[in-house]
Amino acid sequence: MATPDPSQVLGRITLVTGPEEFLAERTVAAVRVAVRSADAEAEFSETAADQLTMATLGELAAPSLFSSTRCVVVRSFEDLPEESVAGLLDYGEDPADGVALVLVHGGGQKGSGVLTKLRKVAAVTEVKTVTLKAHEYPGFVTNELRLLKVKVDPEAATFLVQAVGQDLRSLAAACHQLAGDFAGQPLTVEMVKKYFGGRAEAKSFAVADHAIYGRAAKALEELRWALEGGTAPVLITSAVAGGLRSLARFKGAPRGMRDSDLMREVGVPDWKLRTLREQSKGWDEAGLGRAIRLVATADAEIKGKAHDAAYALEKMVLEIVRAKPTRTG
Numbered sequence: 001m002a003t004p005d006p007s008q009v010l011g012r013i014t015l016v017t018g019p020e021e022f023l024a025e026r027t028v029a030a031v032r033v034a035v036r037s038a039d040a041e042a043e044f045s046e047t048a049a050d051q052l053t054m055a056t057l058g059e060l061a062a063p064s065l066f067s068s069t070r071c072v073v074v075r076s077f078e079d080l081p082e083e084s085v086a087g088l089l090d091y092g093e094d095p096a097d098g099v100a101l102v103l104v105h106g107g108g109q110k111g112s113g114v115l116t117k118l119r120k121v122a123a124v125t126e127v128k129t130v131t132l133k134a135h136e137y138p139g140f141v142t143n144e145l146r147l148l149k150v151k152v153d154p155e156a157a158t159f160l161v162q163a164v165g166q167d168l169r170s171l172a173a174a175c176h177q178l179a180g181d182f183a184g185q186p187l188t189v190e191m192v193k194k195y196f197g198g199r200a201e202a203k204s205f206a207v208a209d210h211a212i213y214g215r216a217a218k219a220l221e222e223l224r225w226a227l228e229g230g231t232a233p234v235l236i237t238s239a240v241a242g243g244l245r246s247l248a249r250f251k252g253a254p255r256g257m258r259d260s261d262l263m264r265e266v267g268v269p270d271w272k273l274r275t276l277r278e279q280s281k282g283w284d285e286a287g288l289g290r291a292i293r294l295v296a297t298a299d300a301e302i303k304g305k306a307h308d309a310a311y312a313l314e315k316m317v318l319e320i321v322r323a324k325p326t327r328t329g
Contacts, residue, residue, distance in 0.1 A: 003030045006038035008125065009100040010069070013092055015077075015118055018129030019107035022168040027127045028102055032071055035100050039069035046072070049103075050079040054087035071100045078111035085114050092121040135269045137161040137171070144172055145187065148179035152187040154271040159189050162205045163196035203231045204239035207317070212243050212279045212291075216321040223313055233309040237299040240320070244292050247283065250276040282324050290323040 009031045016024045035042045047056060052074055074080075080088070095101065103118075105111060107129075118124050132140060138157040145152045152160075164174050174196065182191055203226035210219035226236060249266045250273075257265065263273055298316035302309040 003033045003037075006034045009034050009071075009102075010038060011095050011097040011123070012100065013095060013118070013121070013124045014100065014102045015105070015115070015124050015126040016102060016129065017105045017107060017115065017126060019131055020129035020168065021106075022172070023129035024104055024106075027129070028073055028104065031100055031102050035069060035071040039098075042069040042071060044071045044073075047074055048079065049074050049077045050081060052080060052084055052088075054084065054091070057088070057091065069098045071102065073102045073104065075104050077103045077105040077114075078108065080111060080114060085117070088114070089117055089121065092118065092123050095123050132166070132168075133267065134166075135263060135267050135272070137166055138269045138271075140168065141171055141175060144175040145179060148175060150175075150179045150182070150184070150187060153189060154269065156187050156189045156192045158269060158271060160192050160196060163192070203229060204235040205243070207236050208239040208243040209275070209279075211240060211317045211320045212247060212324075214282065214321050214324045216318060219317045219321065220314060223317055227310055227313070233302040233313055234299070236313055237295055237302065237316070240316070241292070241295045241299070243279075244288060244295065244320075246272070247276055247279055248288050248292070251280055251283065251285070251288065284325055287323045287325050291320045294319050294323065 014027070014031050016027045018024065032044060035044075057072070091101075105115060119126060138154065138161055141157040141160050142152055142154070145157075160174060160178075161171065164170050178187055178192065178195065181195075185191070203222065206222040207219055207226055210222055223236065227233070246266060246268055250262075250268075253262055253265045259270065259273060263270060266273065266276065268276065294316055298312050301312040
């Protein structure tokens with residue numbers, strides 16, 4: 001959330017809803033910045049919703065000897081006692097001019113009744129946070145870097161997600177690190193690899209991509225590097241299984257779909273769609289089915305049925321390449 005104007009939060013209620021804690025916390029921080037910009041001496045306080053009564057809200061919102069401007073954050077709003085609902089709604093009809101009240105609801109059905117009522121109050125602004133879908137994480141990276149005045153190649157954004165994972169806090173920290181070290185430079189895959197190329201997840205995806213392309217030698221080379229670097233075998237089978245499932249969804253999608261619709265259907269960003277289009281050449285339904293079964297077998301083997309996980313993975317890679325009717329390496 002961009003920092004709002006003080007007039008958008010003071011004398012109003014900001015309702016933050018949804019399960020994504022990192023985005024919710026960003027909204028709270030943005031409100032605090034706005035309040036501070038209006039009054040450098042503003043006071044800040046927090047409470048849990050289960051402790052909120054109209055008496056405690058009055059105390060939290062009351063002007064002090066030092067400032068009449070305050071920001072009050074109420075956490076776990078889903079736990080608001082029923083007896084406090086009416087008083088809070090009354091407050092919403094006439095909120096204190098110098099107070100920014102922030103209500104943070106963690107999502108779910110608990111407390112949904114009071115949310116429905118609050119949404120009808122003119123002084124309430126709702127900011128919804130949602131858990132991102134897999135194909136939306138590269139967009140988060142791109143936007144995060146845009147806020148830091150840095151451009152990033154689509155493939156570099158996706159590589160960062162693969163390397164760091166889908167924790168937004170970790171991704172944001174990685175973006176700040178890259179923006180600081182490559183200030184003003186468009187970020188490429190090579191730049192991101194310089195810092196994050198050794199991550200286990202990234203190595204696993206490299207093995208998967210080469211195997212699905214049918215490049216046996218390159219897939220085996222990446223596999224050996226990954227295992228020597230300490231990548232857990234289960235991460236490799238997981239990456240290969242995920243790549244094959246995406247390819248199966250791509251192959252099974254209705255013909256003639258627009259790329260925007262196809263991305264939603266398959267659950268991948270635009271650059272990955274281009275990759276799948278290339279990887280799909282030479283694969284048929286029977287070959288994909290066999291490849292998926294091979295990964296399941298290898299996964300079972302490395303989880304206890306095989307004495308040599310490296311051998312099981314090498315065998316998996318070679319057999320997946322053979323399962324592709326037309327191979328490229």
